[in-house]
Amino acid sequence: MYKLMIVEDEPLIRAGLLQYFPWEELGVGPVLEAENGMEGVRLALLEQPDMIITDIRMPELDGLSMIEKLRSMLPDTLFIILTGYNEFHYAQRALKLGNVKNYLLKPLEYEESMATLRDCLDQLRRKASEASSLRELEEAAHGHAKLQYDTVVQHLLEGADLETTEFQPLLELEAQRYHYVPLVAACTGGITAGTRLDTLKDMAGRASDLLGQLPEVRRIMSFYRHSKLYSLIAYDGSDSDEALPGSIQEAWEQTANDSQARIYLSIGGPAARLSLGGPALKSVDKALYLRYFHTGQTIFRPDASALAASSADRPMQLRHEDKQALAACLEQGDRAAVEALMHRLAEETKALAAPADIAPWLACLQELMSLTLRFAHKNGIPVQGVYNDKVLSLAFTDDFGTADELFAWVGDWILQVSADFKAGGQRAPLSDNHIFESIEAYIRQHLDEEITLQTVADRFFYNPSYLSRLFKTKMNKNYMSFVTEIRIQAAQHYLRDPNYLVTDVCGMCGYKSYKHFVKTFRVVTGMTPTDYRKGIGL
Known part of the structure; x- marks a missing residue:
């Protein structure tokens, strides 16, 4: 719907315009009213209408002066002049102003006036479509550029040569003589790998938003592997500048939440060149092992030289x-x-x-x-x-x-x-079904989470492919069918409790989409959750 404002000092004419055209059918609404140019300026700046129909001669501020005041502040708003034959030269002058697209001639002829309005509305639709297409192109370009920069972190970890043609766009960073802070974060805790990664991405996104507000930060490049985040933060500064690592730590501490997941963060000292990012990230990644020695500590600021060294002092070994x-x-x-x-x-x-x-x-x-x-x-x-x-x-x-x-x-x-x-x-x-009972118990304990075959394989020390074959040979079903049956059985149990809404049961059984939950429930039971409740008298 497009927002319209009518500026006219005659109340009867304003009322007539409101009733004369089928605004809702035209896709217009709400329709605002102002009785002079001064009120029109105030209301237009407040409401920012898509289209303004205005009379020319009005007290306090005429229509043309109002347009002059508004057109620079509301560049996307279209103006239509409402004029009589004896004022037509004013309308012609107004059409030379920016954003004035047409005029309505009094007394109004319905078909002619409707054609004018439809033409203006078509212009608004075209502008909206063009703006949407431009946004999509900009987002696609931004996404492509971000993907390029994020991919470089992966290649740096793999020891790639940045001098190759593939990475030429990235050498722009080197030319700017930025410095780079390496950061590695790991997510652990009593939740599934998929949930850990989602939690890590959420926290990293919020921390990046905070860091992006710092004037010295130029780009944040990130790569996710399993339940780990590897980042290089490009910034204006020197390799001896310790202020940014401190700001990074503060940003992550601000985004910490009370999730089951635990985030461990390792922040290294600045690197003077992008090509040094790989070794810096590996050193910082190694420092995350410090959490096993420092119980309760979650953020580490390692000294690279100390981590690279080995020690003969009390080396741990199996006796x-x-x-x-x-x-x-x-x-x-x-x-x-x-x-x-x-x-x-x-x-x-x-x-x-x-x-x-x-x-x-x-x-x-x-x-x-x-x-x-x-x-x-x-x-x-x-x-x-x-x-x-x-x-x-x-x-x-x-x-x-x-x-x-x-x-x-x-x-x-x-x-x-x-x-x-x-x-x-x-x-x-292979000789009994005990493992399937254990897996079922594990799934029921984590029913509201995403529990993939990989998650279960990790928990019970299986190769995922072997465990998948085990389901088919011993249970005559695949893993996903096994999980679905458990979820729907649990859903039937919860649905017997009238204190739970169907939407509550959906989330409790691990379904993020209500539509998918209802569809799966119907496939398994032959009825919807609501029909199931009706069948048991609820």
């Missing part, structure tokens, strides 16, 4: 008795013994406060995983393509916030390998 204890745990599956070993390793981790202890700590963790995998291979337990890839590397270290959580997960995996060993060298779930 001979630890290796013997691990072998006994794998053979016997003694949960108490596994938990005791993992607790000691977690406590020793927290006792290592120096950044230089990261490298030997990672080596110790790698040895722990390698010994467990060697046990599996020795006893004929299939590993490749069966166990989750995260246990074949140290990728799982990105998923936890504390040493206690990390080693508890490792302990669960050791117990799983032990169970597979006792099952005769096969993954125990």
Whole structure:
């Protein structure tokens, strides 16, 4: 609908114009009224109408003077002159003014006047369409440029050469002699990987909005990998300027919320060239491991030289008795013994406060995983393509916030390998349905979240492809069908409670779209949620 203002000092003429034309059918509304040019100026600036019909001769301020005042302040508003034969020379003069597109000649002829109005409305529609197309082009261009700049972070991490033709547009940044602050953020907590990433993107977006208001910040380039954010913040300044890293920390602290997710942030010192961004990001990424040593700390400002160093002071390593204890745990599956070993390793981790202890700590963790995998291979337990890839590397270290959580997960995996060993060298779930009961319980605990096959595979140490085949061979259904059945069963349970609205049940069962929830409920049960309630007397 287009907003119209009528400026006319004669009340009867204003009333007549209101009644004379089918404004609603024309797509016009609301229709505002002003009785002279001065009131017209005030009301127009307040309401910003799309179109103004104005008389010429009025007290206090005539129509032409009103147009002169408004046309620079309301450049998108169209003006139509209302004039009589004896004032026609005024109308001709008015048409030479900007934004005056036509005139209505008194006394009004309906068909002629309607044609004039339709012509003006068509002009408004064309302008709106052109403006919309321009916005789309600008957004597309901005999105393409942003994608280019964001992609460079990925390539820097992969060691790409920025001198290649593909990255020529990015060398504009180098020419500006900006400096770059590297930032890496990780999201952990008792929620799914998809939710962690969404939470991280939301917080990063709000922090970027705050940082974008700083006059020295020129560009923020970001790349997401799994549940991590890698950013380079280009700014005007020197490599010795420590003010911006402090501002970055403040922006993230302001956007912190009470979500289940925990955000850990590592901010490095400024780099003098874009080409140094890759090594800087890797160093800052490594510093995120400091959260395992500093319980409760979420923001780190590492010193790159200290992180690059190694230390001979109290290097953490598996002792001979630890290796013997691990072998006994794998053979016997003694949960108490596994938990005791993992607790000691977690406590020793927290006792290592120096950044230089990261490298030997990672080596110790790698040895722990390698010994467990060697046990599996020795006893004929299939590993490749069966166990989750995260246990074949140290990728799982990105998923936890504390040493206690990390080693508890490792302990669960050791117990799983032990169970597979006792099952005769096969993954125990192949011989019973216990794993499906465990997965169902896990899904019900996280019913309102997005629970992907990858999420479940990570939780139960499976390779996702292998777990998918397991569903088809053992359950004769795919994973998504399994999850849908659980969600709809839960929905039926909640719908029996009259205290819940159907929209409440939709969210409680993990559906973001009400329409999709109703459609899925009907496919599974043969009726809508509302009909289901009617059928049980609610």
